[in-house]
Amino acid sequence: MSESISQTIKIQLSDAQTIMDLSQLIQKYDAEIFLKKNVHGSMMEANLKSILGLINLQLQGNDEVTVVCEGPDAKEALEALKDFLKQQ
Template identity: 80%
Template structure:
């Protein structure tokens, strides 16, 4: 049985953080990890394990996003992503 968790997070990145670091952080998790963001009135969703998906979302400080994790380690993955996106 697969565990699914989600949380809406307001991004607070510091200047030293990069999309590559986020991508590397989540590769160790078995969970499928998706991020949803409202971009100019349209909801966009990207698989966080895809660098191209991350780039297309154009994450910026103070963005509000929804993180959805599904899989055996979904809780751990969500905690790690939340910690990374709220670095300040």
Template identity: 55%
Template sequence: MEQKVNKTMNVSIQESQTIMELSQIIQQYDSEIILKKNVNGSLYEANLKSLLGLINLQLHDGDEVIVECIGEDAEDALKEVEAFLKP
């Protein structure tokens, strides 16, 4: 059965962490993983499996984001993303 989970979190990433690492980590999940970020009153969304989408979000330490996962392994995918963004 397909699940949908989401969580709002503040990003806490180190300079040594790269978007490429996150993209590679989440490729193992079947779920769709969407990252939403409010920029100057506009909500931007990016599929975390899309490197171009991630780059366009320009994720920074301290940003508040919503991570939404949809699929059979959504809870596991959300835990993995949270572990990366909030080590």
């Protein structure tokens, strides 16, 4: 059975974190992971397993995003992503 969960979080990134680190972190999960963010008044959604999607979202500290994970390990993927995005 495939699970789907979502959560809105406020990003707290450190200067040492990069989108490449984030990309490597989520590649090990089978779940599809999407991030929704308001960019200049338009809601954007990107599959986080796509490096281009990550670049287009222009993630910054204090951004509020909605994370949606769908798949057999969705809960684990969401927890790992929350831990990464809330580092300081």
